[in-house]
Amino acid sequence: MDREVVELFSEPGKGKGVRARAAGRGIRQGSLIFAEDAYIFTLDLEESKRRCHFCLQKKTVPLVCYGCKYARYCSEKCQEHDQQHHMMECDVINLISGLASNLKMVVAALCKMHHLAVERGQLSSISNLMSHVDDIKRQRAGGLAAMMSTLHTTLKFHLDYLIDQESLEKIIGKVMCNSFAILDDDHQQIGTALYAQASMINHSCTPNCVPVFIGSRIEIRAARVILPGEEDAKMECLKCPRCSRQIPKTSALQLLACSCGYKLTSGDFLTDMEDIKNFAENLVNSRKSYANEPEHFLYLLERCLQLQQEVFHDDNVTFVSVLERALDVCVEMEEWQNALEYAERLERILRVYLQNDIGLGLLYKTKGVIQLQLGRTADAKQSLLTAKRLLTVTHGWRHDLVQHIRNVLTDLEPDDETTLDHENDFSNL
Ligand SMILES: [Zn+2]
Ligand SMILES: [Zn+2]
Ligand SMILES: [Zn+2]
Ligand SMILES: [Zn+2]
Incomplete structure (x- = not known):
C-alpha cells in the first residue's frame, strides 16, 4: 500500500x-x-485437486505433500514457497477439506494464530477488520451455532487450536464479513481469502x-x-x-x-481530459446506484463540476449534462435554493448556445416551479412565461406541456391578460 x-x-x-x-x-x-498477500486463504475442494496450492495455476501438479497427501504443487519452487504457510495447516487440512469455505477459513485462521503464537483473541494484522458478531447473532444465530459445533467436532483432536467462544465468534465474523472470493482469469471462483488491508x-x-x-x-x-x-x-x-x-x-x-x-483547488488534481470526461459520463449514468443517498450523489456531481471547469468550456456537453443531473437531484430532494442556483448556472450557459431549444424551455419551466416553491411568485411568473413562449415554438400551443404551464400561470394571476394571449407568443427571448 x-x-x-x-x-x-x-x-x-x-x-x-x-x-x-x-x-x-x-x-x-x-x-x-x-497489492497484498493473503493473510489466510483456502482453495475450493474441486479446484484443490487440479491446481497448484501455491501459484493456484491450473496445471499438472505432480508434487504432493508427504504429510497430508492433500497439498499439491506444480514445481519444487512452489512447494518451497508454500512450506512456511502449509506447515501450519498440514495436520488438519484433510479434516477440513470438505467443509464450507467459511469454516475452512476459520480453521486456517486458528492454525495461523496457533502457530504464530499470537495472543489469543488478538489477531494482530487482522485486528482492524470488523466482525459484526452482534449482527450475525441477530440475523443467523442458528448458522453461527452450527458453525461453532462443527468446529468443535472437527477439531476434537486438536483442541489446542480452539480458543474461547467469544474470540472464536469474532474470527467467524471477520471471515464472514471480510473474505474475498479468489477469482481466476475467467472470473470463476476458485477459493477464498482474507487480507489485512484489502479486506x-x-x-x-x-x-x-x-x-x-x-x-x-x-x-x-x-x-x-x-x-x-x-x-x-x-x-x-x-x-x-x-x-x-x-x-x-x-x-x-x-x-x-x-x-x-x-475542496479541490486548481492544479490539485488530474487535468487529463479523457479521464475527466469518462468520470463525468459514468457519474451521470449512475443515478440509480445512488438512489438511497442523493446527498452523496450531489456531492460527487459538484466535485465533478469543479474538475471539469478546469479543462472544459462551459458549453461542453458533458459539463452541461452533469449540471442538469445536479439540478434534477436538488429538485428531487426539494432543496429549492440549491436547485435555483443550478438552474441559473444552466440558464447562463444554455441561453447563449441554445436560443430556441426544448431544453431551455424545460429549464425555464423547472426554474418557475422552483421559484414558486421559494415563494418568489413574480420571478416564477417571468420564468413560466418564458417557458411557455419557448415551448409553444417547439411543441405548439395545444401541447399538454404548454397547456399545463398556462394553467399554472392562470392560477397565479387569473386576470392577467398576458397569460391568456397564446397566439402572439412567438417572440424570441
Ligand atoms: Zn505452482
Ligand atoms: Zn501437507
Ligand atoms: Zn472524507
Ligand atoms: Zn448493489
Whole structure:
C-alpha cells in the first residue's frame, strides 16, 4: 500500500476503511493502488485437486505433500514457497477439506494464530477488520451455532487450536464479513481469502476500484479516477446499499467518496481530459446506484463540476449534462435554493448556445416551479412565461406541456391578460 496515495482510517461515525489521501494527487484510472498477500486463504475442494496450492495455476501438479497427501504443487519452487504457510495447516487440512469455505477459513485462521503464537483473541494484522458478531447473532444465530459445533467436532483432536467462544465468534465474523472470493482469469471462483488491508475496502454498487488475483495475492487498481479524499462511506458488511442483498465482495469494491467536503483547488488534481470526461459520463449514468443517498450523489456531481471547469468550456456537453443531473437531484430532494442556483448556472450557459431549444424551455419551466416553491411568485411568473413562449415554438400551443404551464400561470394571476394571449407568443427571448 502506497501510504503517499492511500491511507487506512478509523473515524467515529464512519467506521474503518481505506481512502485516497486528501492531500494526495488522487488516483488515475487503471493505476495499481496496492497489492497484498493473503493473510489466510483456502482453495475450493474441486479446484484443490487440479491446481497448484501455491501459484493456484491450473496445471499438472505432480508434487504432493508427504504429510497430508492433500497439498499439491506444480514445481519444487512452489512447494518451497508454500512450506512456511502449509506447515501450519498440514495436520488438519484433510479434516477440513470438505467443509464450507467459511469454516475452512476459520480453521486456517486458528492454525495461523496457533502457530504464530499470537495472543489469543488478538489477531494482530487482522485486528482492524470488523466482525459484526452482534449482527450475525441477530440475523443467523442458528448458522453461527452450527458453525461453532462443527468446529468443535472437527477439531476434537486438536483442541489446542480452539480458543474461547467469544474470540472464536469474532474470527467467524471477520471471515464472514471480510473474505474475498479468489477469482481466476475467467472470473470463476476458485477459493477464498482474507487480507489485512484489502479486506477493509467495502462493497459498492458503483465500485471505484477492482481486484485481480495473482495466485492468492491481490492487486487492486482504480477502475476510474479516484478523487483525493475519496473513501468508503459505509460499514455495513457486504450489504448492498441499493438492493440490501448480501453480495460476494469481489463483485464490487470501492474506495468510496464521503461528504467530508475536501475542496479541490486548481492544479490539485488530474487535468487529463479523457479521464475527466469518462468520470463525468459514468457519474451521470449512475443515478440509480445512488438512489438511497442523493446527498452523496450531489456531492460527487459538484466535485465533478469543479474538475471539469478546469479543462472544459462551459458549453461542453458533458459539463452541461452533469449540471442538469445536479439540478434534477436538488429538485428531487426539494432543496429549492440549491436547485435555483443550478438552474441559473444552466440558464447562463444554455441561453447563449441554445436560443430556441426544448431544453431551455424545460429549464425555464423547472426554474418557475422552483421559484414558486421559494415563494418568489413574480420571478416564477417571468420564468413560466418564458417557458411557455419557448415551448409553444417547439411543441405548439395545444401541447399538454404548454397547456399545463398556462394553467399554472392562470392560477397565479387569473386576470392577467398576458397569460391568456397564446397566439402572439412567438417572440424570441
Ligand atoms: Zn505452482
Ligand atoms: Zn501437507
Ligand atoms: Zn448493489
Ligand atoms: Zn472524507
